Amino acid sequence: MPPPPFSSNKDHVPLGLPESYLSNQPPSTTSTPPRRGLHANDLDLASTQSSSNDPFQSLYETIKKHSKLSGEQASRETKRSTMHKKKLRVSTSSSLHNNNDESDSSSATANANKRLTNISHDLKSSNIRLKAQVASLLNLSNLLLKSSSSGKTLGMVKADAIAFSSILDSNVIQLLGPSPASVNLAGGGESSKDSKGKSLNLDLIGGEDNACVGEMMNFFKGMQTVFENECSAKIEAAEAEANQWKEQFEKSESERVMLLYDYKKMEEELDSVRNRTNEEVLESIYDGRLALANGEDLAVKDDAALIAMGIQPIPTNALTTSVGRTHVHHEMDALRKQKEFLQKEVEDARAALHRQQAETNARECDMSNITDHLEDMQKKLLQSEKDKVALKRKLIAANEEKQKLKKREWSYEKSGIEAKELGEIAVRKAEDILEKAYKVKVAKRRPLVRAKRLADESRRGVGELGRHVKLEINRCLHDVCDLVRDGLFALGEEVQGAAEMRVKYRLEAQERRKIFNKMLTMQGRLRVMARIRPLEMKEGGGGGQRCLSIAPGGDTIMLDFDHNGAHKFRFDKVFSHLPNAHSDTEHGIAEQVLPLALSAMDGYNVCIFAYGQTGSGKTHTMKALTSIICRKLFSSREGFKSKVSVSYTEIYNNEVRDLLRNPKDDHGRSEWGRVDKIDHNVPSLDVRTNSDGKVEVNSISVRITCAEEVEDLVRRGTEIRSTFSTDLNKHSSRSHALLTITCEVENEWAGLKYCGKLNLVDLAGSERLSRSNTEGDRLKETQFINTSLAALGNVMSALAKDQAYIPYRDSKLTMLLSESLSGNSKVLMMTCIKEGTEEASETLCSLQFGARAKRVKLGEAKKNVVGKVEEATATATATAAGGSNGDGQRKKGRVNAPPPPPTVLAAAAGGKPPSIRGKSKSKEKK
Numbered sequence: 042m043p044p045p046p047f048s049s050n051k052d053h054v055p056l057g058l059p060e061s062y063l064s065n066q067p068p069s070t071t072s073t074p075p076r077r078g079l080h081a082n083d084l085d086l087a088s089t090q091s092s093s094n095d096p097f098q099s100l101y102e103t104i105k106k107h108s109k110l111s112g113e114q115a116s117r118e119t120k121r122s123t124m125h126k127k128k129l130r131v132s133t134s135s136s137l138h139n140n141n142d143e144s145d146s147s148s149a150t151a152n153a154n155k156r157l158t159n160i161s162h163d164l165k166s167s168n169i170r171l172k173a174q175v176a177s178l179l180n181l182s183n184l185l186l187k188s189s190s191s192g193k194t195l196g197m198v199k200a201d202a203i204a205f206s207s208i209l210d211s212n213v214i215q216l217l218g219p220s221p222a223s224v225n226l227a228g229g230g231e232s233s234k235d236s237k238g239k240s241l242n243l244d245l246i247g248g249e250d251n252a253c254v255g256e257m258m259n260f261f262k263g264m265q266t267v268f269e270n271e272c273s274a275k276i277e278a279a280e281a282e283a284n285q286w287k288e289q290f291e292k293s294e295s296e297r298v299m300l301l302y303d304y305k306k307m308e309e310e311l312d313s314v315r316n317r318t319n320e321e322v323l324e325s326i327y328d329g330r331l332a333l334a335n336g337e338d339l340a341v342k343d344d345a346a347l348i349a350m351g352i353q354p355i356p357t358n359a360l361t362t363s364v365g366r367t368h369v370h371h372e373m374d375a376l377r378k379q380k381e382f383l384q385k386e387v388e389d390a391r392a393a394l395h396r397q398q399a400e401t402n403a404r405e406c407d408m409s410n411i412t413d414h415l416e417d418m419q420k421k422l423l424q425s426e427k428d429k430v431a432l433k434r435k436l437i438a439a440n441e442e443k444q445k446l447k448k449r450e451w452s453y454e455k456s457g458i459e460a461k462e463l464g465e466i467a468v469r470k471a472e473d474i475l476e477k478a479y480k481v482k483v484a485k486r487r488p489l490v491r492a493k494r495l496a497d498e499s500r501r502g503v504g505e506l507g508r509h510v511k512l513e514i515n516r517c518l519h520d521v522c523d524l525v526r527d528g529l530f531a532l533g534e535e536v537q538g539a540a541e542m543r544v545k546y547r548l549e550a551q552e553r554r555k556i557f558n559k560m561l562t563m564q565g566r567l568r569v570m571a572r573i574r575p576l577e578m579k580e581g582g583g584g585g586q587r588c589l590s591i592a593p594g595g596d597t598i599m600l601d602f603d604h605n606g607a608h609k610f611r612f613d614k615v616f617s618h619l620p621n622a623h624s625d626t627e628h629g630i631a632e633q634v635l636p637l638a639l640s641a642m643d644g645y646n647v648c649i650f651a652y653g654q655t656g657s658g659k660t661h662t663m664k665a666l667t668s669i670i671c672r673k674l675f676s677s678r679e680g681f682k683s684k685v686s687v688s689y690t691e692i693y694n695n696e697v698r699d700l701l702r703n704p705k706d707d708h709g710r711s712e713w714g715r716v717d718k719i720d721h722n723v724p725s726l727d728v729r730t731n732s733d734g735k736v737e738v739n740s741i742s743v744r745i746t747c748a749e750e751v752e753d754l755v756r757r758g759t760e761i762r763s764t765f766s767t768d769l770n771k772h773s774s775r776s777h778a779l780l781t782i783t784c785e786v787e788n789e790w791a792g793l794k795y796c797g798k799l800n801l802v803d804l805a806g807s808e809r810l811s812r813s814n815t816e817g818d819r820l821k822e823t824q825f826i827n828t829s830l831a832a833l834g835n836v837m838s839a840l841a842k843d844q845a846y847i848p849y850r851d852s853k854l855t856m857l858l859s860e861s862l863s864g865n866s867k868v869l870m871m872t873c874i875k876e877g878t879e880e881a882s883e884t885l886c887s888l889q890f891g892a893r894a895k896r897v898k899l900g901e902a903k904k905n906v907v908g909k910v911e912e913a914t915a916t917a918t919a920t921a922a923g924g925s926n927g928d929g930q931r932k933k934g935r936v937n938a939p940p941p942p943p944t945v946l947a948a949a950a951g952g953k954p955p956s957i958r959g960k961s962k963s964k965e966k967k
């Protein structure tokens with residue numbers, strides 16, 4: 042138990058007041074200095090601590106209990122005081138009734154009552170203040186409880202922070218590895234350095250891949266170290282702050298305990314004062330009454346003090362005794378001192394409360410700061426958690442990148458090794474080549490050196506040689522000049538002789554041709570030749586059967602048709618690739634045909650026509666022959682004045698059409714454009730017989746000067762010729778084509794003008810209707826073709842039988858060929874046949890047709906003389922010819938030998954032949 046705060050020794054203090062009150066000194070500080078801090082035994086905390094481990098909770102409970110006790114005690118005291126007051130009032134009133142000086146006594150009683158009321162009022166107010174103090178202490182204890190719980194949270198947070206730091210440490214160390222890092226932290230503003238003290242820059246993109254990975258590792262390690270340092274620094278700061286606050290809390294706790302102790306002591310003192318005051322007041326009243334009864338005089342001087350204290354002094358007339366006055370005086374002093382003491386205590390308590398309040402506020406403020414700080418810490422921890430996750434992600438990405446880089450590195454290494462190997466091979470090869478090149482260089486240098494030496498030598502020799510050569514040249518030049526002079530004389534003679542020989546040759550050629558024509562004319566029959574077209578691939582070019590063969594001698598075709606022995610057909614010539622046959626080349630055929638064709642230049646009518654089944658090569662053959670004949674015709678014109686004109690017609694569906702017409706059709710195609718569609722609207726030409734009995738056609742006749750012009754016209758005409766694709770031939774001619782070349786020649790040697798006609802006829806092919814599978818227009822065409830060919834066959838038969846009537850007029854074809862077939866012409870039929878077994882029957886027909894034609898005797902062919910050449914020209918020519926023979930003497934060794942006659946020379950040199958009289962004269966004059 043704590044020692045009593047005030048002494049209750051009544052011996053020293055008559056009214057029972059404590060000595061300190063009387064000496065106006067604070068009792069606690071002077072007599073027994075109060076202990077700072079509250080001990081457990083003082084507050085009976087031992088028992089409380091045993092029940093609860095939380096000191097704050099027990100403290101709170103204790104304060105609560107004491108404050109409750111204080112409240113109860115205060116109320117008890119108040120009740121007691123009230124009762125005491127009542128008693129005093131009763132006793133006072135009774136005593137006053139018994140007193141003679143009733144009015145004085147009543148006023149004293151009233152004063153005493155007043156004072157009591159005041160004391161009671163003070164007690165009430167002090168009670169209220171105590172209650173308020175208790176409430177504030179309760180608040181304080183609540184705050185401390187909160188502080189304690191906050192302290193717990195702080196501890197927890199700290200523990201969590203430490204745990205997190207350790208997890209983070211382990212993770213980061215595990216992920217980053219042990220390499221040191223150097224990195225400039227964002228916001229840190231500091232750049233740490235690696236072990237070598239060299240500042241590194243984080244550069245994950247550029248540089249070598251390995252360096253990047255290493256830098257990454259360094260970066261993460263640096264992050265780890267910095268984070269560790271920061272965390273530990275923050276934790277240490279938080280710990281220090283927590284310790285500080287703990288110390289402060291303990292300090293305030295001890296202060297609070299001390300205050301409680303003071304408060305309790307004060308309460309006790311108050312109680313004792315209250316008790317003593319009541320007793321003493323009663324005693325003083327009793328004594329006062331006694332003094333009054335004894336008639337003691339009271340000091341008047343004290344009245345003013347009493348009044349000043351609010352106590353009504355006892356009137357002098359009522360209390361006259363000095364004892365009474367003295368007592369009252371003492372009582373008043375005591376009361377005054379007590380009041381002062383109480384006032385002082387209250388002020389001290391108020392100041393202490395103020396201090397407490399301020400400290401509590403400060404603590405609250407600090408606590409809120411700590412709470413904020415803790416929240417910040419929590420936020421930072423969360424942020425660091427997020428950073429950790431982000432770092433983890435980055436680390437995973439970096440690992441993936443690392444893997445990729447490793448793979449790439451492997452591939453680079455592989456390709457590097459390959460490249461190295463290739464490079465080594467290339468280097469070896471290059472070395473080989475260089476070695477070879479060096480050898481070659483060395484080998485080549487030798488002949489070069491040798492050549493150089495030779496060149497030097499020859500350069501030296503050349504000088505001498507040049508001089509020799511010069512002399513030799515001069516000598517030679519003289520010799521050459523002599524030789525040339527002699528040679529020129531000899532050459533002149535030679536030229537003269539050559540010219541004479543040329544003239545002789547031409548005369549000889551003419552004579553030969555004359556004889557040939559005479560022979561042909563004498564023969565007077567239609568010549569028939571055959572040409573066998575080789576098998577096409579589709580017909581068995583890859584193994585198809587042939588039904589034809591050529592007998593030795595080359596003119597007889599054997600057809601193995603029906604296995605009843607071969608059919609034999611003899612012709613003038615047979616052209617084929619088959620053994621024994623004549624050369625099937627175009628020039629081989631032309632060689633045989635040309636003498637006949639060229640007789641047109643001598644004024645004969647010549648007709649060459651191709652007959653045969655469709656697709657047997659008629660057009661193919663005639664095209665080639667036309668080209669060769671025309672070239673030869675124009676080349677053999679040399680030495681003759683001639684005019685050549687061409688007409689080109691076709692007989693389509695027994696109608697004659699001009700193939701040299703303007704081919705502009707209704708499709709709007711350009712001139713001479715190819716027409717794939719047969720134009721049925723083309724007007725046919727008139728075929729009529731003139732007064733001489735000759736058949737005439739009003740076709741276009743084009744004057745030409747060279748073979749190329751003929752070829753061009755034929756090409757254009759063929760383009761608009763009626764052709765169509767059939768089952769048997771892709772480009773089957775659906776008409777008979779007649780190319781007529783009219784040659785007007787002035788034969789100056791003979792002095793006559795001749796007009797020969799060369800008809801080149803490409804007949805449409807005969808075909809069986811059953812095989813051609815034609816219908817509509819094609820069928821109609823086929824019928825016309827077959828009819829006209831039949832008419833030709835009839836004409837041939839009639840001619841062969843030498844009938845009186847030849848049915849020329851049965852068809853347009855025979856009408857147009859009538860002139861050629863009527864006995865004044867040389868006719869050649871080229872029978873075109875196929876050699877495949879499939880075509881055997883058609884081949885047989887063609888061969889039979891050819892055989893029939895071969896029997897035709899046309900009679901002697903005659904020249905068509907259309908006029909005479911001027912005599913002068915003929916004489917000149919004859920003179921020239923004769924002159925060459927007569928005056929062939931030349932002076933030997935003369936250069937200026939007389940030239941041969943101009944006509945002869947012109948003919949010999951291939952120049953223009955002598956012109957027709959009149960015109961040629963004028964030209965000669967010019």
Ligand SMILES: Nc1ncnc2c1ncn2[C@@H]1O[C@H](COP(=O)(O)OP(=O)(O)OP(=O)(O)O)[C@@H](O)[C@H]1O
Binds near residue numbers: 806
């Ligand atoms: N001797 C040959 N050598 C090679 N191919 C040939 C020979 N003769 C003809 N031919 C080819 O055979 C095909 C038919 O020839 P071509 O048109 O000349 O026959 P055709 O007798 O005129 O037929 P049609 O009577 O139907 O007009 C053509 O493609 C031609 O080139």
